[in-house]
Amino acid sequence: MNMQDIKYCPGTLAEGFSTYSQACLRRVFNNKKVSHVLPYNPPGSDDEDARKFRDNRKRISISGVQEKVSIILDRNKLRLTKESERGSYILKPIPADLEKTDQVPANEHLTMQIARQVFGINTAENAIIFFKDGSPAYITKRFDVKDDGTKWGKEDFASIAGKTSTNAGPNFKYGYSYEGIAKLIMKYVPAAIVEIEKFYVMIIFNYLFSNGDAHLKNFSLLQTANGDHILSPAYDLINTRIHVDDTDFALNEGLFSDDFESQSMKDNGWAGLEDFYEFAKRIGIRDRRRDVLLSPFLKKQQKVEELISRSFLNEDAKEEYLKDYEERLRKLEV
Numbered sequence: 180m181n182m183q184d185i186k187y188c189p190g191t192l193a194e195g196f197s198t199y200s201q202a203c204l205r206r207v208f209n210n211k212k213v214s215h216v217l218p219y220n221p222p223g224s225d226d227e228d229a230r231k232f233r234d235n236r237k238r239i240s241i242s243g244v245q246e247k248v249s250i251i252l253d254r255n256k257l258r259l260t261k262e263s264e265r266g267s268y269i270l271k272p273i274p275a276d277l278e279k280t281d282q283v284p285a286n287e288h289l290t291m292q293i294a295r296q297v298f299g300i301n302t303a304e305n306a307i308i309f310f311k312d313g314s315p316a317y318i319t320k321r322f323d324v325k326d327d328g329t330k331w332g333k334e335d336f337a338s339i340a341g342k343t344s345t346n347a348g349p350n351f352k353y354g355y356s357y358e359g360i361a362k363l364i365m366k367y368v369p370a371a372i373v374e375i376e377k378f379y380v381m382i383i384f385n386y387l388f389s390n391g392d393a394h395l396k397n398f399s400l401l402q403t404a405n406g407d408h409i410l411s412p413a414y415d416l417i418n419t420r421i422h423v424d425d426t427d428f429a430l431n432e433g434l435f436s437d438d439f440e441s442q443s444m445k446d447n448g449w450a451g452l453e454d455f456y457e458f459a460k461r462i463g464i465r466d467r468r469r470d471v472l473l474s475p476f477l478k479k480q481q482k483v484e485e486l487i488s489r490s491f492l493n494e495d496a497k498e499e500y501l502k503d504y505e506e507r508l509r510k511l512e513v
Contacts, residue, residue, distance in 0.1 A: 191203050192489040192490060265328055266321065268319065272316045277422040277423065281315075284316050285492045287317045288305060292305075302414070303320060322401065331401055335396045337352045337395035352394040352395045353431050356432035358436045359432070360378070378398075379472055383455060384476070385416070388507070389419060390416055390429075391419040391427065393416075397415045420503050451510060455511075487504075
């Protein structure tokens with residue numbers, strides 16, 4: 180895109196900014212005046228920058244199929260990490276092998292902003308950032324790295340469930356149910372009552388916003404200063420239907436650990452409100468609390484449409500994103 184056309188903060192999507200707003204700089208970049216343009220060409224370019232990205236990829240330990248690059252904030256400049264440095268940011272350039280691949284960074288950024296701004300979900304800090312040629316990337320601040328550069332303990336639910344490619348095959352991170360994850364939270368988290376509610380909200384959000392890649396590795400427990408564990412901030416939230424013909428739920432078993440089917444599923448082939456009532460019951464959420472947690476997701480939120488319109492998606496993708504949201508909202512009426 181033409182970076183001179185920026186009218187909304189590439190972090191918060193607030194109106195009237197041609198670069199990061201002060202609120203974004205405070206949240207994402209430690210109050211440093213960081214440019215929204217990286218001093219690099221994208222990884223696929225045929226120049227010295229491409230070599231730097233190749234070297235960086237050898238050092239980053241974050242898993243996943245999408246390319247991820249380790250970034251550090253040096254004074255008020257973002258740069259690639261060097262050998263022996265621990266990055267405090269993850270950069271995700273435009274990936275390969277997806278439809279509308281150039282829309283992926285803006286899609287993830289928008290979905291993360293909707294989660295935080297509309298539904299109050301605790302998310303990893305994030306923003307859109309641009310390479311020198313104007314192509315976008317998604318940047319997120321690592322929540323498992325302390326200010327002194329050491330790490331908080333973090334374990335994803337594939338590891339907690341004991342699932343690996345060795346014992347469960349190449350698709351190990353999809354072989355489970357969300358009810359099964361909830362049971363692991365109950366087992367390992369001291370404040371399980373609080374964290375189960377957060378988890379329930381995340382499952383509803385992922386359904387409503389067509390995130391068909393919410394697999395075991397996209398939920399984690401994070402160590403606290405007290406030495407216990409809570410759910411980590413949400414990360415990797417994206418409307419996958421824009422890019423692939425995806426299923427409603429990432430996990431092969433869906434919501435439930437058994438073969439339960441709601442009337443909506445039998446009649447229509449999709450999950451409806453009855454499914455989320457049953458899911459709440461199974462994971463120990465009482466009806467009154469369930470209704471409070473569900474309420475914001477059962478009515479059209481004007482702020483969602485506003486953020487879509489301000490996002491860095493192109494016009495066709497904005498239209499599709501809104502259509503997907505409205506379609507899922509109708510399904511929850513059943």
